[in-house]
Amino acid sequence: MRKLTLLFASILVLLFNSCSKDGTASFEETIVYEDNFNDATGIFWTGTKGPVTIDIKDGYYNYLNEDSEYTYHITIPAIFDQSLPRTAIEARYSLTNTGGDNPGSAGLIFNYKKSDKTFYRITLNGISKFRVDESVGEEYVVHQDWLYNKVIKNKAMNVVRVELRNDKLIFFINGTKVYEMVPEEKVTLDECGFIVSYHTFLKADYFKAYRLM
Numbered sequence: 001m002r003k004l005t006l007l008f009a010s011i012l013v014l015l016f017n018s019c020s021k022d023g024t025a026s027f028e029e030t031i032v033y034e035d036n037f038n039d040a041t042g043i044f045w046t047g048t049k050g051p052v053t054i055d056i057k058d059g060y061y062n063y064l065n066e067d068s069e070y071t072y073h074i075t076i077p078a079i080f081d082q083s084l085p086r087t088a089i090e091a092r093y094s095l096t097n098t099g100g101d102n103p104g105s106a107g108l109i110f111n112y113k114k115s116d117k118t119f120y121r122i123t124l125n126g127i128s129k130f131r132v133d134e135s136v137g138e139e140y141v142v143h144q145d146w147l148y149n150k151v152i153k154n155k156a157m158n159v160v161r162v163e164l165r166n167d168k169l170i171f172f173i174n175g176t177k178v179y180e181m182v183p184e185e186k187v188t189l190d191e192c193g194f195i196v197s198y199h200t201f202l203k204a205d206y207f208k209a210y211r212l213m
Contacts, residue, residue: 029088033079033209037061043076044193044207052196061204063106065196066098073109073119073195079209080190086212089189090161093204095126095196103127104200108160112191120187121195122160122171122179128152132171132179144179151176157205163212164189 040046040056047054051067054074065072080087089110097104107123107130122132130152132144151174152158161172169187170180189209196202 028213029210063202075193078190088163088210091207096201099199105197106202109195110192111187
């Protein structure tokens with residue numbers, strides 16, 4: 001089985017050109033990877049490692065982080081042809097705070113590089129806010145700090161999507177564009193997966209990757 005990764009804080013322990021309107025996600029697309037979590041395929045890791053427990057049950061990927069301080073993530077191996085200029089990843093998930101004053105937060109991670117532990121992510125929290133940031137070593141570069149958006153549903157499933165259109169990253173929540181940026185360096189949507197903050201339970205319905213036309 002290809003090795004998957006799970007990040008403990010910054011320490012590794014396991015682990016379409018779109019034809020859409022600017023405010024909505026692309027609709028001309030081809031699926032290159034899909035997991036509906038109807039059974040354990042071996043691509044997304046399951047098991048227990050320290051305070052993290054992940055399983056697949058009743059068609060959901062259940063990711064519990066019981067740590068009181070640290071964030072973990074899980075990524076899957078590269079799935080895209082690197083010559084593709086336009087790609088997307090998308091997942092539908094809910095999140096729940098499991099303790100303390102933390103509202104809980106979880107989201108999508110991509111462009112993870114094991115060599116220097118860098119990555120990009122979009123996360124939602126339990127009070128209808130989202131954030132886009134980038135990890136560079138042990139530091140974070142915030143591109144969009146926590147911002148309320150009425151399209152985010154509390155205590156319910158939300159569809160979170162990231163599109164890479166040539167060199168631009170565009171972020172969607174429930175079909176609405178919430179942020180876009182042009183990274184300073186070349187990025188891909190590979191080495192992607194889920195990231196879950198402390199005292200948070202993520203329940204994912206699916207994870208998909210697309211080639212955009």
